Amino acid sequence: MQQTPQQAIELRIEQLTGHLSEIRRNMEKIIADNHRMREVVRIAESELRKRRDQVQKLESELEGLQNNKLEARARVEHAMEKLDDLISQQGDAS
Structure with a gap:
């Protein structure tokens, strides 16, 4: 027949309607995936900011500790020089 x-x-309208429905479902799925990925990116960016802040804080602490170490070394060297002076003065006095 x-x-x-x-x-x-x-028949063609029915086929096209089916295709449009499939396209709509795929679009909705893509949009949902996009929203999920945006949330993942937002969380990752937040975590990255926290890590950067931690690194900056640790770098600052390290710099402070290195400065303290240099100051302590200078004090020790100064004390050693004074001891050497005292020892040489006592050696001269005897």
């Missing part, structure tokens, strides 16, 4: 032009048009 041959289709009438009206039946052919209705």
